[in-house]
Amino acid sequence: MAKIIGGLGTSHVPSIGAALDKGLRDTPDWKPFFDGYEVGKQWMRDAKPDIAVVVFNDHGNTFFLDRVPTFAVGVAETYNPVDEGWGPRAIPAFEGAVDFSWHFVDKLVERHFDPMVCREIEVDHGLQVPMELFFGRPEAWPVKVLPIWVNTIQYPIPTPQRCWDMGTVLREAIESWPGDERVVILGTGGLSHQLQGARAGFINQAADRAWLDGIANNPEPYRAMSREDYVEQFGSEGAELIMWLVMRAAMNSDVNLIHKHYHAPASMTGAGMVVLENAA
Amino acid sequence: MSEAAATIPDTPLFDRAGSIRGYRINKMAMALGQPANRAAFKADEEAYLDSFGLSAHEKSAVMARDWHEMVRLGGNLFFILKISAVDPTPITRIGAAQASMEHEDFLHLRLGKKRNG
Numbered sequence: 001m002a003k004i005i006g007g008l009g010t011s012h013v014p015s016i017g018a019a020l021d022k023g024l025r026d027t028p029d030w031k032p033f034f035d036g037y038e039v040g041k042q043w044m045r046d047a048k049p050d051i052a053v054v055v056f057n058d059h060g061n062t063f064f065l066d067r068v069p070t071f072a073v074g075v076a077e078t079y080n081p082v083d084e085g086w087g088p089r090a091i092p093a094f095e096g097a098v099d100f101s102w103h104f105v106d107k108l109v110e111r112h113f114d115p116m117v118c119r120e121i122e123v124d125h126g127l128q129v130p131m132e133l134f135f136g137r138p139e140a141w142p143v144k145v146l147p148i149w150v151n152t153i154q155y156p157i158p159t160p161q162r163c164w165d166m167g168t169v170l171r172e173a174i175e176s177w178p179g180d181e182r183v184v185i186l187g188t189g190g191l192s193h194q195l196q197g198a199r200a201g202f203i204n205q206a207a208d209r210a211w212l213d214g215i216a217n218n219p220e221p222y223r224a225m226s227r228e229d230y231v232e233q234f235g236s237e238g239a240e241l242i243m244w245l246v247m248r249a250a251m252n253s254d255v256n257l258i259h260k261h262y263h264a265p266a267s268m269t270g271a272g273m274v275v276l277e278n279a280a
Numbered sequence: 281m282s283e284a285a286a287t288i289p290d291t292p293l294f295d296r297a298g299s300i301r302g303y304r305i306n307k308m309a310m311a312l313g314q315p316a317n318r319a320a321f322k323a324d325e326e327a328y329l330d331s332f333g334l335s336a337h338e339k340s341a342v343m344a345r346d347w348h349e350m351v352r353l354g355g356n357l358f359f360i361l362k363i364s365a366v367d368p369t370p371i372t373r374i375g376a377a378q379a380s381m382e383h384e385d386f387l388h389l390r391l392g393k394k395r396n397g
Contacts, residue, residue, distance in 0.1 A: 015371070060358035064310050065299055085312050085365035153358060155295040195357040198290035198348075200375040201390030232288050237357075265391040268375055 002100070002177040005047050005184055006258075007251045007276040008040065009215060009244045010133055012056060012188040014084070014125040015267035017132060021089060033271060036261030037133050043259060043275050044134045050181035051097045052143045053170065055246045056126030056188045057152040059084075068154050069116035071166065073108065074123075074147040075101040082122035091128060091137065097144035100177055104146060107173040113166060116149075123147060130188045133273070143184075152189065152240045157227060160242045164223045167249025174250070187247030189240025191262075192233070193269035201268055202235040208270040209262055211241065216257035216276055219248050238270075254279035294356050302354020305342070308332035309355070312362035321366055347374045 019030045026034075061082045063069065079094040108115050127147055135141060148166075151157055174183050191211060194202040211234075214222060223245060230239040255276040262272040292298065308329060311317045321328045329339045341349040342363065350360050357374070364374060376386035387393040 060306070060310060060356065060361075061313060065303060065306060083313055083315070085318070085362035086368075087315070153294060153356065154299050155293050194291065195371070195375065196294075196351050196378065197292045198379055199288075200378040201372075201386055203391060205392070228288065231291060231293065236291050236293060265393060268371060268391060 002051070002174045002179050002181045002183050004171065004174055004250060004278065005049055005182045006043070007247045007255070008130075008134065008184060008186045008273065009212075009247060009276075010040075010130045010186060010188055010273040011190060011266065011269060011271035012126045012129040013193075013266050013269045013271055014059075014129065016271075017089065017091075017125050017129045018086070020132060020137070030266075033263040033266050036263060037273060039259045040134055040261070040273055040275055041136060044184070047184065048182060049143050049184040051100060051146060051183045052131070053146045053148065053183060053185045054127045054130060054188065055148045055150060055186065055243045056130070057150050057240060057243065058126060059124055060153065061124035062122055063149070063151075065154060068151055069149065070151050070158050071113065072116040072118050072149040073101060073105050074118045074121060074145075074149075075105060076119055076121060079121065079123045079127070079145065079147060081128055082124050084124055089128070091132065092140050094123060094127070094131070094141055094145045094147075097146050097181075100144075100173075100179065100181070101146045103177055104170065104173040107169055107176065108166070111169045111172070113169065118149075126188060130186050134186070148246065150243050150246070152237075152242070157239065158242070159227060160223055160225055160230070160245055163242045163245040164249040167246040170246060171250040185247045185250050187244035189243045190234060190238050191241060191270040191272055192235050192238040194235030195237050195268060197236065199235070203264055203268075203270045204233060204235070204238075205262075205264055205270055207233045208264070208272060212260045212262060212272055212274050213257070215244055215248055216255055216260075216274060219245070223249075248276075251276055252278040292351065298354045298356070300354070302356060304332055304334055305338055305350060305353060305355045306359040308334060308342075309359040309362045312366060318366055345369065347377045348380075351378065
């Protein structure tokens with residue numbers, strides 16, 4: 001069986017990628033943010049995963065409103081970075097963990113999920129930025145990826161409980177996979193931010209900091225919260241945090257919070273990460 | 281969901297009504313992901329908007345870069361950001377416009393940035 005070696009949570013703000021593209025890493029605005037991720041990068045170097053499962057949402061780059069899958073799973077051989085309007089980015093394409101991805105699709109449907117299955121599709125900053133934050137800018141990514149898209153753009157978005165349930169199936173898929181790959185799971189998005197409406201710019205640092213500890217040590221309240229609660233506490237786009245629940249549910253109920261980092265604002269977002277390992 | 285969400289002040293959720301209302305604007309903006317469409321937009325913005333069937337009101341909101349109005353008309357930030365990419369307009373200026381605040385005040389009061397730092 002494959003092995004879950006860690007669960008990571010991270011923001012995926014597009015400005016992070018843009019800052020790297022423009023060489024702004026060490027500017028006063030960005031240095032504290034990127035410095036805090038160094039421990040996460042080091043953890044990743046030491047952990048040597050084979051597969052990264054990345055749970056993220058598209059931001060109107062790959063999916064338009066003509067068809068909106070609540071959950072989509074990639075089974076492609078290659079995922080190219082999509083042009084989001086600023087032109088192509090100079091980062092390598094992502095190689096898919098094809099067979100493992102199909103196995104996950106099988107498990108999902110067995111467990112009564114109905115994902116869209118994507119054979120040919122590009123990926124936006126929701127996947128790109130977390131990979132850059134934890135793997136840097138390699139010539140080629142050192143892992144294969146399994147992308148999971150969650151609709152967090154058009155309501156109705158899935159419930160937190162449903163994201164949690166998907167995480168339990170993800171764990172089952174990893175544990176029933178005959179290979180011996182080392183798998184890391186990245187739940188991405190958030191933390192608090194709001195881009196739309198007169199409350200634009202809403203950031204809730206207290207709720208964000210509580211989230212980083214709570215997602216590790218006491219995730220139950222977050223599973224039970226309504227979508228409205230997420231929007232109220234974390235902002236309209238901060239509801240992306242429901243995607244961390246997929247990662248968290250795939251881990252043991254007891255985890256060790258190995259690293260955490262928080263910085264606000266990154267662009268218009270309270271940004272942060274956690275690195276979790278299953279407790280023995 | 282929509283009714284409950286309406287109780288969160290100044291927080292429009294992109295629900296059924298918004299998706300239907302904003303479909304043309306968002307479709308026009310989505311197309312700016314293609315370099316050829318960006319070129320057409322830059323060459324003759326009004327003709328580009330006409331080709332997506334935007335109403336006069338929608339067109340004027342886009343051409344005036346009235347971000348608040350674009351969102352009110354159902355524009356979703358993730359799509360209309362592609363307009364800002366063509367300009368380019370920083371996202372914090374779009375936030376400030378919606379909050380009806382000066383940009384510097386928005387950075388300081390909403391996002392918590394230190395002034396001049």
